[in-house]
Amino acid sequence: MENFKLTILGCGSAKPTLKHFPSSQVLNVRDKLFMIDCGEGAQLQYCRNRLPFNRLNHIFISHLHGDHWFGLPGLISTFNLLGRTAELHVHSPHGLEQMMKPIMDYCNNDMTYQVYFHEFDTHESTMIFEDRTLTVTTIPLTHRLPTCGFLFKEKEGLRHIIREMIDFYHIPLAYINNIKAGADFVLPNGEVIANERLTTPPSPTHRYAYCSDTIYKPEIVELIRGVDLLYHEATYAADDEVKAQKHFHSTTLQAAQIAKDAQVKQLVIGHFSARYTDEDKLLNEAKSVFSNTLLADENCLFKA
């Protein structure tokens, strides 16, 4: 089973280049796929990475600049052509449903499945999604439009059975799920076998934080402290800090400073401005502050 694998579909910024697609990525959590942002061409990139469409039920849009959602009409359309029946849920700041409405209305008679829009307030951190395996919480960012990043936090799984002990005590299959969930076992003679003798602790859980687009915002540090993987925008090189500030973006050094202050395990920088041809320079700048930094690139896989 795949878990907490991040596939970058696009890590460019708004101006199109031949090097990068606009923002989009897919996080695999125990073989469920979650799309984060959906720039133009996301469906193409999704296919290129041979990701299965039927495992994608939730899309999280950080903000409503076109380079973060203009791939959505095409993706929704393609699902329809493929005869999808499962519901699709799109989470975003306020306004997306209204922009999508006339397109959805136009297609409505032909739709084979239902799309639900869930819009969140961007001012405070809120849990916007929860299922058995994870929660998704917003990370309020500061950009030219209302914007949030997303924290994907895996829930603790079940404990692992020690096969030999189960055999030793002849524990019937029907009890296994309870034991995985932490129950002790009572032998026919009344003796209690403590769960700790029958199981080992659950696998460690993972956390992934996506922070794009944003001005340098130290307030997010507490929300993302210690995450396994942080994707933080680094639209500008260190030299261009004034431009970054003006356009509500971050520099390489600022992204790395956030990673350092939050003591994350690994940083991936992306959302590169079209002006830079030498991205190794961007990487080296970030590494000067936070050594465990990697460059995002299309079709790259990162493990949280």
Place this chain on the structure above:
Amino acid sequence: MENFKLTILGCGSAKPTLKHFPSSQVLNVRDKLFMIDCGEGAQLQYCRNRLPFNRLNHIFISHLHGDHWFGLPGLISTFNLLGRTAELHVHSPHGLEQMMKPIMDYCNNDMTYQVYFHEFDTHESTMIFEDRTLTVTTIPLTHRLPTCGFLFKEKEGLRHIIREMIDFYHIPLAYINNIKAGADFVLPNGEVIANERLTTPPSPTHRYAYCSDTIYKPEIVELIRGVDLLYHEATYAADDEVKAQKHFHSTTLQAAQIAKDAQVKQLVIGHFSARYTDEDKLLNEAKSVFSNTLLADENCLFKA
């Protein structure tokens, strides 16, 4: 000067493939660029072909299936990021402006230029654009939505000056434009020099017809008779005629039959269904009816 050169940006059909982009192409008429359809990724393909953004002022959308216009929001946005000031005109069947309106409204405060939507009726052939160099006339097609193809017809240019004769008669520069336009020249002694002695006829004019998407529709033959270049959809192979009919598309043989009946000079087939991996088979089928047939492909140039 480039003239009547057609660049294919995308010639796939609605289901995304890794081989083709959805429909979009650009016709160069005397260095003015006209975009025909604007599927997702059109702006990327436009850049890849190094076409200049500042020569594109008119976009013609054949119908409102997403694979023919979902690239438009991104393109309009990019023009804005680049600080465009020239008006952009988008011609389409009814309904596009309404679908684009909330997106345009959302961006409106930031727009550096004006976008005008011009919507046409798809029931009868109408001239929807005219300037000094060409006219664009709709070609009513039959598809699942109101759809038109487009006939681009170059206007006759000016006559060509015979330099030696101008020198011989010492004709002043100020008269040249009139002579190019067909005027005779009167010598100081009253002698009239007929225009035919001073000029050669204008260059031959060109015509390009775009017909996608459509069921086999012989009624269009008269509208496109003798064009230099015809792009006709051939979504399906000959074997799949029943499917073609059902989905209001054409087969290779039907596209070629239209080309043959209309006595066009050259046929380009495109809008290939994702089901065919061997497009040479499609080409050979079409060639069996109309030999001067070519396969469309991304980033290919065709000369009308």
